[in-house]
Amino acid sequence: MITAEHFLSVAFWAGELAPEAFERARRGIVERSFAKGAYLWHRGDRFDHWTGVADGLVKVATVSKTGKAMTFAGIRTGGWFGEGSILKDEPRQYDVVALRDTRLVMMNRATFVWLLDHSVGFNRFLVRQLNERLGQFMALVEYDRTLDAPARLARTLGWLFDPVLYPRAGSVLEITQEELGLLCGLSRQSANEAVKVLERKGILRVEHGAITALDPLRLQRFGE
DNA sequence: CCATTAAACACCC
DNA sequence: GGGTGTTTAATGG
Incomplete structure (x- = not known):
């Protein structure tokens, strides 16, 4: 579990939560460190947490069947990711690697689902973030070729x-x-x-x- | 061929 | 010591 101040400092959206939701979210989060080069998880893993970067830099990538490396996104301090796998309750689709020593804050699935069901502020944040990501992924289409x-x-x-x-x-x-x-x-x-x-x-x-x-x-x- | 990269090295914050 | 600028040799399309 993390302190309220710490929560606010690593999750800008926490300020949009009502007091009860804020408290639930805080209690559902743990912190963990990863060394430079470490995999946070591999494609195919079941990893039941939604994840924020408290301090560090992380790469979301995969390798195609032909062996070609493909990076989808970099996530820096303050970024939250992995909601796709939690929402769909499916294995991870991508590899995630720490590019430098990194501290993560991880929210368990039950807490994430509770917020989804009870917090308007949380849903507003999620929609905004998903919409923004969609724009980025559309830009990825031309990225490699052109x-x-x-x-x-x-x-x-x-x-x-x-x-x-x-x-x-x-x-x-x-x-x-x-x-x-x-x-x-x-x-x-x-x-x-x-x-x-x-x-x-x-x-x-x-x-x-x-x-x-x-x-x-x-x-x-x-x-x- | 041409372009890119890994490796090695010398600076400099 | 880690990050940066540059050269050189190797690599691959």
Whole structure:
């Protein structure tokens, strides 16, 4: 179980819950740490928790039958994910890997279902999040075939600066170019090159181990 | 061939 | 020490 302050600090949507729902949610959450490189779960696992990133960075990916790696999303501190498997009560569809040392907060299924049945605030949050994700996945369709390296990196970054998914995130993201490469399927050199192209275009600023988004909206739509 | 990447190295926060 | 910029050799489409 986690404290009320901690809950509020890792779940921006917790503020939308009525007192009873807030308390139920808090009691249904436990925290757990994962080392860099560790799998939070594999495709096919039964993992009965809805999950938030309290601190860290995580990659949601799969490998196709032909062996091709495919990244669906990166989740940074403050992000919540995995509601699909809980809602449908089915095994995980994707692998999830910690790209750096990461602390997770995990809500058990019974609590999630109770919130779904009793909390309007929780449902509003979920609908908003699912709708936003839908938009991202539609953008993924053209991602692989038609976009060059800078455009792919820009969009990957755009998701990490999504104001609906990360309303308190601000414009600075602590991320290394190696981690960025892992997220969008580029080598470190290519990620470095792509990031400099985008800096020259004035839509972001590169710092040591961090990226500042000067224009988050243009990041998401880059290459359109 | 050309493009990309892994590996190795030297800087610098 | 970890992250970054660059070179070089290997790799693969």
